[in-house]
Amino acid sequence: MTAAATLFGSVALGVGVVAMPPTDGVSASSDAVAAIAEDGLSPHATDVPLLTLQEAGVQRLTNDAPAIVSLTFDDGTQDQVLAANILAKRGLVATYYVTTGQTGAPGFLTRDQLHGLADLGSEIGGHTVHHLNLPTVTQNEARRQICQDRENLRQWGLPAQSFAYPYAAHNDEVQRAVRDCGYASGRGLGGAVGSGESMRLAGETISPEAKIVESLRPENPMVTLAPNMFDRRSGIEAYQKDVETAVGVGAGWTQLTFHGICEREATTCPEIMVTEQELERLADWLVEQVVAGRVAIRTVGEVINGDPTAPVPSAYLSTGSAGDPNAQHAAFTPRRSSDPGHRVSDFTHQNAQGAPICWNGFAYGDNTANFTITSKTGHEGQEALRLELTAKGPGEAKWLPIMDLGECSLAAEGGQSREITYTARGGGAQSQPVAFVRDETGRWTYFSAGRFTPLGEEWSEHTWKTPDLPAGTTALAVGIALQQTGWNEVRQITVQ
Missing domain, CATH: 3.20.20.370 (Glycoside hydrolase/deacetylase)
Structure with a gap:
């Protein structure tokens, strides 16, 4: 594609x-x-x-x-x-x-x-x-x-x-x-x-x-x-x-x-x-x-x-805000009310078409990518985002939150470092966490990526700590990329 x-x-x-x-x-x-x-x-x-x-x-x-x-x-x-x-x-x-x-x-x-x-x-x-x-x-x-x-x-x-x-x-x-x-x-x-x-x-x-x-x-x-x-x-x-x-x-x-x-x-x-x-x-x-x-x-x-x-x-006006982070349809919601900085996305909220709300699949370059969501077959019997690359040319494919000015974005400030943890499995390909940042005007730009990680068919947990976010950052988007033919499934992503 x-x-x-x-x-x-x-x-x-x-x-x-x-x-x-x-x-x-x-x-x-x-x-x-x-x-x-x-x-x-x-x-x-x-x-x-x-x-x-x-x-x-x-x-x-x-x-x-x-x-x-x-x-x-x-x-x-x-x-x-x-x-x-x-x-x-x-x-x-x-x-x-x-x-x-x-x-x-x-x-x-x-x-x-x-x-x-x-x-x-x-x-x-x-x-x-x-x-x-x-x-x-x-x-x-x-x-x-x-x-x-x-x-x-x-x-x-x-x-x-x-x-x-x-x-x-x-x-x-x-x-x-x-x-x-x-x-x-x-x-x-x-x-x-x-x-x-x-x-x-x-x-x-x-x-x-x-x-x-x-x-x-x-x-x-x-x-x-x-x-x-x-x-x-x-x-x-x-x-x-x-x-x-x-x-x-x-x-x-x-x-x-x-x-x-x-x-x-x-x-x-x-x-x-x-x-x-x-x-x-x-x-x-x-x-x-x-x-x-x-x-x-x-x-x-x-x-x-x-x-x-x-x-x-x-x-x-969106400057310095990421909408209502407690909204039911937010990409990342608080894991515990006592710890609002610890947020989790488990893809349980879906629209009428069965798509995870606030999440989308994105591919660029000469690739054939299929994006689906599993049904109660993921880690601990929950849904998981599945990405499969059946043909690979230049470019990549990834799951990302919809980069908006509101609930789908995670509020963040320049100078912060965030810890990303995700639970995933895969076959035949390496996965990589990626991050994008938004500035005061609402413009999103690529920020950084973690290391490539080989995934086996058993669920495993992986952690990446981002560099300090650039000055002027108002929001953060974190996703999981695939750059080789094969597949991966991501059950949960947390940011703290």
Whole structure:
């Protein structure tokens, strides 16, 4: 399996980045979910520098027209510099929705680049801290993901008023969280506009135009309408038709959504990414429409005209916290009430699909990995996490807690050393404990790993003491990795 591993119907896309299919009451574009899950929140690096206004040498194209078009780019991958340069050379602007937990990581935009985009006249919007599928996490975690993301941008001098739902997935509670965190709008995709009381495009009486053209004063700004994200199988012609539809409707607004950009020299390009040549053709065509007075290009914030300085509720900021560590669904719960620092995970709490709550399997590289949970066959007759590698290439596979801002994370402080003890068995492979740390912005990074340990088929206990955690650490995630073909089962992990 390359890049992603499937577990209980969910797809692990990266460290702490988990895409799950919509549950009941969740609205999402199925095309968007499937395509993003296949490609993942993948970093796409480029060495091309971001142009300045002076280097672009073109003034912004401004005009008044009844039809408005907003160009939007999701995830904040570094290759979006290519898009920004294409637009800047033509006097066009866009809205960039970034996941601040990845900002500055390899292949993602840096803070300086975000400021450079803003200097070009573009808008920086929020896309959560970790790109989680919000309806699949707790309400408190969803609020932390949304509020902390906006607070990160605010602290970086980039006040944000526009939000885009990861995987286009949302429900009524998530929409309320977007509003309560101070955002003025939330973007849907493919006519997916929510559920319950907010569903307003049900039935066959709604015209196709109504699903892709939003009012300039949206009925529900927390889920603004937009066509499906760009797909190379349809090409830019599909977006040209969408713009023509907006022109035909009259006073309407269309949002065009892109993800990664393939460089001109690329020999292959994933279906959900646009090539430089394709984006140039679309941008040139849009310039023609602007000059003809048929459309105007605006950022999402310029259309909604919200308040980017609206406060962020402090109750849902994650700095220095790991949510409620005593919650029933926490990854690590106190072993004894008299010793809150001694925490254990025994995987007894499971969701409706039988997956251990707060835990997920993750594989990267060219591997074939299977993740399961045994049923009452583990150590002392309890469940155990089982990982089997049947084909091994570069990379590894591991069980990890979901790296969030709340209950699935274990609170920790810089300068501490933690002792990890796990009970395991295996066949034909060596196991290794691994640790990741989270900083004040919510960003997770790899920290350290213990030694490789051969496991026999009898249960045995193993201990690893981590180095001192780095300064600024707010949370810790500990898992067990497998780097050879074979299998292991982990019954219990304790941290103290």
